[in-house]
Amino acid sequence: MKRTTFRNPWLPILLLSPQLAIIAVFFYWPAGYALQTSFYLQDPFGFGSTFVGAENYTRLTSSANYQDALTFTIVFTLLVTFFSLAIALLLAVKADKVLRGARTYRTLLMWVYAIAPPVAGLMGVMLFDQSRGNLTQLFQALGWDYTLGVNYWDTAVAMIVVSVWKQIPVNFIFFLSGLQAIPRSVHEAAMIDNRSGMSRFWDVTFPLLAPTGFFLLIINITYALFDTFGIIDTLVKGEPGNNPMTLVYRVFVDGFRGGDLGGSSAQSVVLMVLVLILTIVQFRFLERRIHYT
C-alpha cells in the first residue's frame, strides 16, 4: 500500500469529517444518550426523570418477559444462523458444480443477490398472510390451524422461515465465491485421492471454506439478532400480545410502546456490549486463526 502524505494537516481531517460526522450523529451520540438514560427512570408522561443507578439493569435480570425474550432470541438466532448457512451452502455447492468456468451464470446469480433480500422478505410476509397467504392455506389444508400473530409457535415459525429465506441469497453468494476460489486442481487431486464425493467435501472443500464460513457466521448472528427487526415488525405489527420477540424488538416495544425509556436503554446497552463482544471475537480469533495462505 502506498502511503500518501498531506502537506496541509487539516486536509485529511476535512476529508474525513463527513464520515466522522455521520458516525458521531448516528452512533456515538445516541449510544451515549442510551447509556445515560439507562441509569434514569423516565416519567411515563415525559415530565422528567429520576436517577436510579443500576436499577434498570437489575430489573432486567428479574423480568420474566425479558428472560423469555432472551431465550427466544438465542433459539431464534441459532436456528436462523444454522438454516440460512446450511441451505445456502447446499445451494452454493450445487451451483458451483454447474458454474465452474461459466461466467455468465455467475453474473446472473449476482443479480439475485442485489434483488432478492427485500423482495424475499416481502414475499415471505405475503406467503404467511393470515387470509390469503399460500403457506397459511397449505398449512390449513394439512390440518394445522395456523394463526399468525395469535399463536406463539405459529408466529415463531413464520419469523424463522422468513428470516432464513431473506438471508440465504447473501450467504449463497459468499459461499459460491468461496467455492469458486478453490483451485480446480485441488478438487482434482482430491478426486484421485478419495473416491467418495461426500467425504471429499468434508475433508477438503469444507475446511477450505472455513474462512468464508466464519465470516458468515458472525454476519448471520448479527443479522439474526439485529437486522431481523423489520421482518418481526412486519409479522407482529407492533402488537406484542402473546407473540415471541427478540431482544432488539423488545427494546422497541418497551421503549416506544411501553414508555419505559430507562429499561429499554438498559436493554440496548446490553445489546451494544454483545455486538462489541462479537466484533472482538471476529477480529481476535476468527480472522487470525482460519487463514491458510
Add this chain to the structure above:
Amino acid sequence: MANVTLQDVRKVYPNGFEAIYPCSFEVPDGEFVVLVGPSGCGKSTLLRMVAGLEPITEGDLSIGARIVNDVDPADRNIAMVFQNYALYPHMTVAKNMGYGLKNRGTSKAEIDKKVRAAAEMLNLSDYLDRRPSQLSGGQRQRVAMGRAIVREPDLFLFDEPLSNLDAKLRNQMRIEVRALQRRLGVTSMYVTHDQVEAMTMADRIIVMNAGRIEQIGTPGEIYGRPASTFVASFMGAPPMNLLNGMAGDGAVRLDGGEQVPHAPVNGHAGALMVGIRPEDVLLSEAGDLAFNVHIVEELGALRLLHGEVGGQAFSVSVAKDQNAQVGQTRLSVKPSSVHLFDAAEGRRL
C-alpha cells in the same frame, strides 16, 4: 506397474471442440514418456483423460490389462502431479502425502511409515508438520512428488510439474524426478512444452500439434529423423532451417538456384522443403552454398550466424573458436544431414 494403451481415443469437449483426434499409442511398463507440443495442442486433455478427470469421448483406454474408461480416478491406481502442485492448503505436509492412503483404509502406522520413507527420499523430513504455505516453491513441488510416491501407483502423470520453478531449480528437479522414476520403475506420462525437458527426460517423446500426434520416438529419433516440418521446427533451438526447393533429375535445387548436396532424393520430383539443422553445416570457402551472414549472436559456447541462403532465411551455429563475421561466405553440408519434406503437407519424404 502397468503399461498404458490408448486405442483410437478421441476427445470432443461439450462445446463441440475436437481437442484430440482419434489417436493410438502404447506406453510400455516402466517407460517415461513425454508429451510435448505448443500451448493448446491437447497435451493436458490427453493426460486428464488418462487420469479420469475428463471423460473419453470415443475409444478405449487401458491401464495394465484393464479397460478403465469408466473407472473412477481414485480406482485407477494412478498419481498425478499438477503444475500448481494442488496441495491441500489446510493440511500439513504429512497429511497431504497420507491423504490418499488414509482413504484406502491403510492403517495409521503404515501411512506414517510410508510418508516418512517418501519424505526421507525427497529431503522433506524436517517439514512434515508444516503447512504448504510455509514452504518454498521447490519444497511444495517435492511434497506434490511425495504425495504421488506414497501411493505406490501403477502410473505417474505429470502436467508441467516444473514450470512454476525458476530455471536453476527446474534443471535440478528435472534430474531428480528422472532419477526417482528410474529408481521406482513406475510407468510415467509427463506433459511439458519445454523441449529441453522433453529431450533430456524422455525414454520416448510424443510430439503433438493441434490435437494430433505428429511423431512418437526416442529423443534421438525425434531430433535426427523428424517426421514432419512441424517436429523439425519445434524440436531444436535454434530450429531446423527449412528452405523451399525443387526436386528433379535426381537432384534438389533451392528456389534461389543452387543445388543441395547429399539430398536423399530417391526419385522424388516437384516442390519440396529442404531441412538442414544449424549445426549440420560448416563454414568453408569451398562449400556448396552461398551464405550471406547478417547478424552474429554470441552465446558463449556457441555462436549463431543468421543470414540467408538463396534469399531464404538460414541460421548456422558454429563453435566459439571458429571465426565468423558478417558478410558473404560459403557453407558445406555434412553428409546425411539433409532432410526432405513434402511441400504441401510437411511430411518427411
